[in-house]
Amino acid sequence: MLKIFSSSFLLILVTLIIKVPIFLSKHLQEDSFITWRVARNLLHYGVIGFNGDERISASTTHLYVGVSAIFQLVFGENFIYPVLVFSSILFALGSVWIGKVLFSQDVLKRGYFVVFLNMTPPALTASCLGMEYGILFFLYSGLIYFGIFKDRRWAFALFPILLIWTRIDTAIFLGVFFLADLVIRKKINFIFILGGILGLASVLAFNFFYFGELVNHTISAKNLAYKNLTxxxxxxxxxxxxxxxxxxxxxxxxxxxxxxxxxxxxxAFAFSKIIKEKSKISFRIKVILVAMVVFALLKIAVFSFMQAYFDWYYWLPRVFLFIPVLYYFLNIFQLRKRLLIPSLGVLFFGLYIFQLWQSFTIGYMEEKQRVRIANDLQADNSGTNRSIFLEPAGIIPFYTGLYTYDEVGLVNKRINDEMVKDEKFWWMNSVRDFQPDYILTMGKKPGGNYYHMKSADFKYFDAHYRFVKHYPIAEIHQNAPEILQWIYKIRPIGKDYFLYKKR
Known part of the structure; x- marks a missing residue:
């Protein structure tokens, strides 16, 4: 083990092998397809947008759009697995850097830390589901390792810029670790401040001059669409x-x-032991660990309070909550190594199986429903000369190439304009105004409490659209392998879809 753990290359290779089954589950986060379509749009039209030459910041991450565009340019339609592997490598490298911070002199403990951390559910989802969080963890870890731990001046200038270009909400992380750096150094780090200002100013300026808005459109669209959700x-x-x-x-x-x-x-108990330990834990490491937990709990609390209903926002905060727990077991907990490592192996293998099981469950559902809908639309000769109105705007628009109106307005501002004009009947008004070739409703048929329609609207809809197909989620659950059905019974995943086509 010492030979493997002493080589960062071999250690990262081990983490990749661990993640191969997750890749095979076909579990990919829906919003990753939005970023990938924006990247494809950039290659095809030279415009950062979702539909042809229409500029819109439909993706939450500018940096990952650029990275995805490079991978699509190099690998073509087969780019997905290469970009997933790249994301997993970056996450693993970031965990190696954190391992060097926490276990700078103990190669074995560092190796076990990296392997076990990469087996946790949030690490697997951040690495393998196609979102920008593998890159983000790499950048977070780079700032902690090269900046806070090794005190390299260039890191305080570079990483804040890259972080904010990846996601604007990384300002929370930068604020917490600026305070951590202040506690460690006992003086203000002006280079850190400069890096944060340059990152924020450059992103806001780019958004304003390129898109005509200060923050990414996804933020304003979600605020408008979800304001009455709860x-x-x-x-x-x-x-x-x-x-x-x-x-x-x-x-x-x-x-x-x-x-x-x-x-x-x-x-809290683990931290009480870490803080009391004076002989083998430096003040710098204690501050870094505290900052990780403060960031994690602060982001979870802020985003929960802001009604951010998307699980991926919380992946990395959960990773940072696992780090001090692992550190406690590997560096403080009193148990013979012959018992400790196998016990931790069983614990984290159980967490790994927990996520693998969920990923196969979700991947099966997506393959049998939304990918199937995309295939049906492709068989119907869909393309960019036709349009669809649906939610969400990920898998189906990516594979069909259809001009897209989505019910949140993430990828098309016209929907948000309709929401502003008529808060209740915006959906039906959008159908009348845009006359999409296909309409895909989720959960319910048109009418009722969500797809509001007036009496005259039913006549219009029936005259202009015909029902094509129902995609029931219950049927998918019932036909799934028995081992997956157990999850569906505990946590029903997915909703029905109803497809309509213009007459």
Whole structure:
């Protein structure tokens, strides 16, 4: 093991082997396809947008759009697995850097730390599901290792710029670690401030001059579309949201909250031992570990309070919550190494199987439903000369190439304009105004509490659109392998879809 762990290359290779089954699950995050289509649009039209030459910041990440464009340019339509491997390598390298911070003199402990961390569910999702979070963790770790730990001046200038170009909300991380650096150095780091200002100013200037807006359109679109999503948003709901997104159990329930609070109690206990240890843990490492947890809990709390209903926002905060737990077991917990390492191996292998099981469950559902819908549309001679109105705007628009109107307005501002003009009947008004060739409704047929329609609208809709196909999620659950059905029974995943075509 010493030979493998002493080589960063071999260590990263081990983490890649661990992640191969996740790749085979076909579990890819829906929003990754939005970024990949924006990247393809950039290559085909020379415009950062989603539909032809229309400029729109439909992706939350500018840097990853550029990276995805390079991979599509090099690998063509077969770019997905190469970009997933690239993301996984960057995440693993970031974990190696964190390992060097925490275990600079102990190669074996560092190796076990890297392997176990890469087996945790948030590490697997951040690495393997196609989003920008593998790159983001690499950049976070680079700032911690080269900046906070090794005090390299260039790191304080470079990493803040790259972080903010990856996601604007990394300002939370930069703020927390600026304070950590201040505590360690006992003086203000003006290069750090300059890096943050340059990153934020450059992104805002680019957004303003290229897109005509200061922040990414995805932010304003979600704020508009989701403002009435939870009308009874009170303290109890916020606490449940906080536990739901902070932990690994995806159930809004009291026991989810209890498990998360139990985890935090153990984390507090572990920190009490870490802080009290004076002989083998430096002040710098203690501050870094505290900053990781402060960042994680702050981001989880802020995003939960802001009603950010997307699990991927919380992947990296969960990773940072696992880091001090692993550090405690490997460096503080009193147990013979012959028992400790196998025990940790069993624990983290269990977490790994937990995520692998979920990934196969979600991947199976996506393959049998949304990928199937995309195939049906392609067989119907779809293309950019035709349009679709649907939600979400990921897998189906990516594979069909259809001009897209999405129900949130992430990829098409015209939808947001309709929401502003008529908060209740914006969906039907959009159908009348844009007359999409295909309409795909989710969960329900047109009419009712979500797809609001007046009596005259039903006549118009029936005259101009015909029902094509129902894609029931219950049928997918029932036909799934039995091992996957267990997850569907505990946590029903997915909704029905109803496809309509213009007459």
């Amino acid at each position: 009308p009874n948003y009170g303290p109890e709901y916020f606490i449940y949201q906080w536990a739901y997104y902070g932990g690994l159990i995806k159930k809004h329930a009291w026991w989810t909250l209890a498990i998360f609070l139990g985890f935090l109690a153990f984390l």
